[in-house]
Amino acid sequence: MARPGPEGGQYRPLTDEQVREIHRASLAVLETTGVLVENETALRLYREGGALVDGHRVRIPPAMVQAALKTVPHRVLLAGRSEADDIVLEGRRVYAGTGGSPTMILDAGADTPRPGTLQDLAMMARLADALAHCDFVVAPLYPTDVPREDVPVNRFYTCLRNTGKHVMGGVDSVAGARQVIRLGALLAGGEDRLRARPFISAITSWMVSPLRLDTEVTDILLEWCGHGLPVALSSAPMAGSTSPVTLAGTLVQLNAEQLSGIVLTQLARPGTPVLAGYIPGVADMKTGGYLGGAVEFGMMQAAAAQLAHFYGVPIYGSGGMSDAKIPDAQAGYEKMATFLLAAMGGCNYIHHAIGMVTNMSAVSMEQAVMDDEIVGMAMRVLRGIDITEETMAQEAIGRVGPGGHYLMDAHTVRHMRREFFYPRVADRQTRAMWEEDGKRDARARACERVAAVLAAHQPPAWPVDVDAAIRREFRIWLE
Template identity: 30%
Template sequence: KLIKLTYMLPNLHHGGLVICEPCDVPVSKRHLDMLYLHMTCSDKPHLGAITEQSRAQDSVDMAEIVFGREVMDQNCVIMGNVNTNSPLLVDKVVTQAIDTYCSRGQGIVVVPFILSGAMGPVSTAASVTQAMAEALMCCAFSQLIRPGAPFVLGNFLSSMSLKSGAPTFGMPEPILSNYAIGQMARAAGLPLRCGGSLTASKIEDAQAAYESADSMHSTMLAGANFVLHAAGWMEGGLCTGFEKLVMDADRLGGYQKLGAGLDCSAEALARDAYGEVEPAGHFLGSAHTMRNYQTAFYEPALSDSENVESWEDGGAKDMRQRAYERWTSLLRAYEPPPIDAGVKEELQAYVARRKSEIPDAWY
């Protein structure tokens, strides 16, 4: 359901991989089911597995079934996302994932996941420095594997409660780290990955709204090129919610318009409108308004901007109720993207064969 919704929400451009851990499937085989569903229920890009080298190889092999060897030889069609084992340790999960993806010319995203005060110092400047050292070491290794292999520098610095040790999100210190690492990534000539709509809240409440908004806004202003956890994140990443997914996606459209900057074209400066409208007149019926009214302003699907009487007549629904109705409506309207029948059959055969080869493992 989450993959289907991601496919249908226009402001989401990427499906990730583990958007929900399928705990009823053995750990050793989960990646096969997740990859198959990403590849058949959506045509948006997605990540591959990284937790064990054979799982990374399965991801690359299944991507080749979908895209073909020739396309894959010339393009990055799948990426892996790995975290260094902070502080200052790059283990075999990271190096083997880099080897598997980059040797095939595919992309790798390396993200030092630093809880300041635990995996890094409590000072933001020190944690930023540590994160850059860890990520750039992995960047150098990826280029030893294959010069020119796509590499994305990631940032996931988070503060923590020094009373309980619990991660905190949307706080000012991680926001500052986004801005600092954004500038460093541009200086290094590397694309940047940051976190998205992050919150420690357990439900879609005011805490979730302001923590997610502050976190995502800083990611956008930092100039991030690739964003994971942009929608649906709750409880510090331990759970997701359908309502939170569509609520966050609604806001992403606004961020995308803001990130596009100010349009100063001749059409945007509207010279003809000022020639048409008399002083103290109005622009509602002007030719410029008629040409642009459908795209002039971002219109969120979930926000209610009508008067209170109209809101009451419509059932006085709060945001969570409107979000529930939106995601259930989207699922009812879902139709899978077209996929070549031969490709789908080959994917099914690959998954079946690999499942027969891999012993069940629940850890």
């Protein structure tokens, strides 16, 4: 049994006809403007696949896109170490998890972040393992106390050791990709078994918007595709600077970028499981800086989900970022807005949802605990209003009658636990009790909950014999 993954799709900012208009415009961009490819392997693949190659400019005809969409899987399994933690990306199912590769961590109650360590990553992964609404773990921190060349394998090792949930992350280099796959194969008992139940996957930010492939990351992408393991394409333009300022224009360009990537992966290895990674950011017109908490981000993310649904390709997206510097009120409302819109848009795999502060630049454990609650509320929305004879409660209404009350009715007891979302951090006491408890705000309460969760939670058992084999092969920095 996989994790639930309730259905989104209630929020549809585009009509079906508008989805087709954007699709046609993206195809036209690929055919007339094309993409810039300096990676020789990719250039060869595109040329052999039928693209018009002029120097480094690759123009992709619609037929190539159609062909790629025929082989790309519509359903992608991202396995947990046990089946209970599997997530199945398909249709409009929605999952949420951690994200980003910040190098900084904000300590409990602090207002200034510090460089993060491998030990911080271990704690963060363990917390993510414990949080009920966290479906997967995108390596939530980039450790600064590990030699650069050892980071990829140590990051995956540290996450896997501390969570049974699916682990995804960047792998830095082709060598890093090979090491991480080898690590996965050791744990799975062979690469075939890893392919059958891939509990690791890679993010490749192969696209530098607008429309230019990153040569090195494209090598990583092609290496990963060669193993047939799931990969998230990621392009993250900013409306107004690296994509058109209009939401529609950003969607057209971002969609073209994603289609060019899907084409490349299917040329490299037809049937490669791909997550189309639409990350539609916004440029701050006042400074040129990046905005992750903009409400338009959430709107575009939902529109991007509609495009992915149109193609039948699972979508990797973002929701729950904020431009706030600490877990404050701004963080709360920006996170809820962007996450809820992405979730109600039916975005399959929403990363950045749990633990990020100041967009992708830092992680915070108390923020993670609060975000878990935001995700829980949004997932409750997706579950919707159940309408049945039983839930419409005519019988109970008759039984209680005018002037009575429902508190002791069997119908109440039968439904009260499932019908409502029960928060763990939100304060619902009376003012007097809240005052007596020390007048603590949400952040202070969340800090307390982090400590309680970490004290109580143990991740799934770790195989000792395999650990020895891993340590023989790699320099593992985690104790």
